[in-house]
Amino acid sequence: MQAASATAPATLPAPLTGVRHIVVLRPCAVGDFVFALPALAALRATYPQAHITLLGRAWQAELLAGRPGPVDEVRVLPTVPGVGAPADAVEDTAAVTALLDALNARGVDLAIQLYGGGGYANPFLLRIAARHRIGLRAPDAPALDRTLPYVYLQNERLRLLETVGLAGAHATTLDARLAVLPDDLAQAARCVPMDDAKPLVVIQPGATDPRRCWAPARFAAVADALAEAGARIAVNGSEAERDRVRAVITAMRADALDLATPQLSLSGLLGLLSRATLLVSNDTGPLHLAQAVGTASVGIYWFTNLLISAPLAAARHRHAVSLQVHCPVCGRENVTAHCGHPASFVDAVGVDEVRTLALALYREELARG
Template structure:
């Protein structure tokens, strides 16, 4: 099917269905901007999770309003997960009453999300369609691996969405910057480097000792080093800090998502596993060194390639059972990025720091 379509007439309200995690939201930002650019007078409504509502409340950007979805099997929750059918039916009735002109399904290949999107009663449904999934009114094939930013832009193009040049995909608020400033020593004069050693997927995690070695090397070269993680990653952050010879700032539990964005904006560099804060940095315009398993780099590559220097592992077989994990994932959880060496990450980090200003993006 062709993805090049004219604008739809009479569009007053657009819904985007994408109830997932931070990195996945960042991947959708170019498509959201493209829809806003194409339909500047329409209300853009994001159907997502509670964290989307909290993070986007009052934030400048393409999204006007967030509607929090109940758990829907296969759409934001596992297909076999529990669901309150009454809550789901009330939600679908409420969305039909909204009278959406366009509903963009941007949650996967549509096995579960396309039938659900069709229940919401929009005048026109668009999205991706994997083999065997139900069709929408307009759709593009869903393929893996693929650059997710470009794949979602292809969906926006089904209704004439085009992308203006975006030096920054994610807008910050004064509250973001204030929260970040409160955690940094006053007038240190040292460029900030943020280390992000965690990830929701253990296979994407580089060893904490290696993060510590990178942090020590950059601290010795005059950088102020901070180590960030979620509350569930507190032990990991402490391990990185304990392995470092130089002092660092431990950030676990001290920043909300907005404050983290403010800190990333102030950073000269982010060094991170393939996880949400890495993709926030690329959306904000802060240079980053990303530690990737090779197929994930295809998914997560930014629209501004110069912001990302990637250290990439080509390991495909599980070291426990030997299974090739490119097509089928085994039950084991070894790191697939262990073969990346410290010298490579430091080389990328120093190259960024030589060519970028201390405040972040050019």
């Protein structure tokens, strides 16, 4: 159904009536999914009897299977150009048709687009025969029944909360969590056996964007300070980040566990982070996972990323922020454009600042017990 106005109302509406099935479009990376947790929690609290289907990626289906939370099921989204896949990808027409037929046969009362400005996502959402469709909308995207303007450099958690508010779903928590399962802890224990003698600190030196990566030698200096304070150090990274993990460990004076070889599963990483006293990390998925299981963290951010991804509950999180705007290689401004150079924009953050933040928070956590 298409309303006369496709803009957000002046005041948030009351919850919709007769909502039994909600479909949420969010086929994203790990950190981006964590950003959506407060919005999903608001939907669950507002529509406790509704079945919530997340259209996501295979990793989301694997991680959320059997995990208590606001989502009842994950349906893996087939290849849709621009929606969890490159814009020039070829749509898997048969699989997409089968998914839409299954959703429409079941009946969808509310479909929600939480995947960017909607240039590609809104046309896809309009293929779902829902009674109500809401979501984000950039100026060039098709209208839905109710939309929230998509504007760059806004806190993503707040943006998504405001979006579900279009359906009368109001925030119940700013610090929504992921449940930790016994299997998560068992997987973590197989990789990093329990050691009650030393508190565990995890170092995360990688990120998908090299501009967000602090130098390995700097992470090593902070890790050594934490080791001297009594911590057991583990350095985590993906397969693509193995060289960066090894560079940190090689530069350290203290011993450290290498978690890039063999690699933890995402479930095992969740379990390990829940055991950790502290995480020191670039702005990347494990940082946001740590926040989602209640682990204290020190995040090293480029200022634009902090605007977008800062947690809404700050008591156990600290931020070290780089205000560098121009590329250290070519001098071009990179806030509104990317020059293409892989140079770090966060190496402007000093070791002393991160070390001071990390040691203070580590000691606070030990005192907290």
